[in-house]
Amino acid sequence: LGLHRTFRALLRAAALRRRAAGAATGVLRALRAVLLQAHYRVQLCLPVRADRAVFAAYWGRGYGCSPGALEAAFREVAPHIRTAWIARPEHRDTVPAGVRRLTPGTAAYWTALARSKYLVNNVNFDRRLVKRPAQVFVQTQHGTPLKHMGLDLQEHPAAARGMDFAELLRNTAKWDYVLSGNRHTTLTWERVYPGRYTTLEYGLPRNDVFQRATPADVARLRAALGVPEGAVALLYAPTHRDHRRTQQPPLDLERLLCRLGPRFVVLARAHCFHDGPLDSAAPLTGEGGGRVIDVSGHPSVEELCLASDALITDYSSLMFDYANLDRPIVLLTDDWAAYEAVRGVYFDVRECPPGAVVHSADELADLLSGEHWRGADSARLRAAFRERFCPWDDGRAAERVVRHVVLGQRDEASGLPPVVPPGRRRPAPSRAATAHGRSRLATVPQPAGPQTVTESR
Structure with missing residues (x-):
């Protein structure tokens, strides 16, 4: 109908509506973040719960690795401790039934971080975590280091892109225990992650x-x-x-x-x-x-x-x-x-x-x-x-960690399981x-029809 002015007016109105909606969403997010941090500060003033433990692995990617093995050991060896697992929504299904699920960034998440006595992770929790004197942070790490890690990455700028080494040291200061699978790992961690933590040379729970x-x-x-x-x-x-x-x-x-x-x-x-x-x-x-x-x-x-x-x-x-x-x-x-x-x-x-x-x-x-x-x-x-x-x-690393950290058993005389060679x-x-047997291997069924493999793949 030739109503170009009307059409342009509608376009401007739609763009204005999108900008207003975006601004409102940003304001709501900022307000929510402020309220959650205020909630966290209030929780920090309340007593630490000695019967609570919170676990996470790989930045909320789901249940597993050494923290997963330790969570299971907590329920078996120290059943008086109530456990919770932090997982992003897309990974919640990996958490076993009976374990409380926590979504990062929620009020329940911040409450657990503020008031649980035991904090277990194979990386670090949110950088805003305030480690309280009554809390125990168990850093499991996630493997034996072959490649350079921690402070050693200062010599390798291509591998250390975006790494904040001051933040690394602040996080390390929160650790109470670090797990090790061998002497090479112990000596490496204590040098590249300097801190006052205790190294537990009990093996890696994920390998149990x-x-x-x-x-x-x-x-x-x-x-x-x-x-x-x-x-x-x-x-x-x-x-x-x-x-x-x-x-x-x-x-x-x-x-x-x-x-x-x-x-x-x-x-x-x-x-x-x-x-x-x-x-x-x-x-x-x-x-x-x-x-x-x-x-x-x-x-x-x-x-x-x-x-x-x-x-x-x-x-x-x-x-x-x-x-x-x-x-x-x-x-x-x-x-x-x-x-x-x-x-x-x-x-x-x-x-x-x-x-x-x-x-x-x-x-x-x-x-x-x-x-x-x-x-x-x-x-x-x-x-x-x-x-x-x-x-x-030897299959009992997680049990030894829980007995040491929670039950106070530090040696075989007090109940710590001996290591099987x-x-x-x-x-x-x-x-x-x-x-x-090692010399007799069956044949895998071939795909139906002809199969070609391109040499350039």
């Missing part, structure tokens, strides 16, 4: 499940992931590269599987810093489909370790945990020089590896096509590695070893 799981548990986990009976499942878990803009790994998994044959499948696990999948992986079913299974979104890396028959990684600290299973480990170190220069490492893992070391994808395929990767030489390397880096991971432990066996 490796000694406690049964063959039936392993079979159940493999079935849930869709791994066919008799398949050799390789867990591929590369670490994060600070020097790369994209984290797509150079290893072509489909091409690797094409060379290895139908008895192998790959469980592809992206680093927790990445939101997307590691590779274009289709779910595997018994009737057919791809043999690369994307498990990046699986909530428990410990369950993935149990479901696999071997680990392929590069410089990930997962190798130190996986060694507890006494299953083959292969290191792909094709970009070691770049990783060492950008991130920094505490020792050259190629000189004391947990298994075979390869330098390219072709070497990896050649190795896995034979038997050396799971032979006697690899077993000897793995045993030495386990003796050095897994001295206390690595040679006497019996970790959960892999499914391939249990069902078929």
